[in-house]
Amino acid sequence: MSKVLARRGRWSAYKLVLMQAAVAVAASLFFFIVWGEQYGLSALAGGFIAVLPNFVFATLAFSHTGASSTAKVVKTFYWGEAIKLLLTIALFSLVFINLKIVFMPLFVCYTLALIVHWTAPLYFKQS
Numbered sequence: 001m002s003k004v005l006a007r008r009g010r011w012s013a014y015k016l017v018l019m020q021a022a023v024a025v026a027a028s029l030f031f032f033i034v035w036g037e038q039y040g041l042s043a044l045a046g047g048f049i050a051v052l053p054n055f056v057f058a059t060l061a062f063s064h065t066g067a068s069s070t071a072k073v074v075k076t077f078y079w080g081e082a083i084k085l086l087l088t089i090a091l092f093s094l095v096f097i098n099l100k101i102v103f104m105p106l107f108v109c110y111t112l113a114l115i116v117h118w119t120a121p122l123y124f125k126q127s
Contacts (some may be wrong), residue, residue, distance in 0.1 A: 013058030016120050020113045021051045027112050031105045043105035049091040050113030053084040 024047020032040025060080035064072040095101060 010062035046106035046109035
């Protein structure tokens, strides 16, 4: 039963990450069409920085569920959040060091992807 719950929670988290990725790609396409390649790639990098750590967190956080493994659930949530934070820092560092980016589209797309995550209860039905 707990594997079913873990799978259901992981699938819900993956739907949210997929929605974040869709918004990031749409924003990147908007920047690409309106302002050109450099803006589009910068926006895509910002979306990637928001989406990849959330995907890693979803994978780690929903690996265990159930009352019998409560300690494992808490431990994987803490580890998932720590890895998510470190991965976000590392990705921002890599982008700033290795890519010639435009800051505005990078942060706009990053923020849009985070807003999708924060407002998830508004458009996802609980089942």
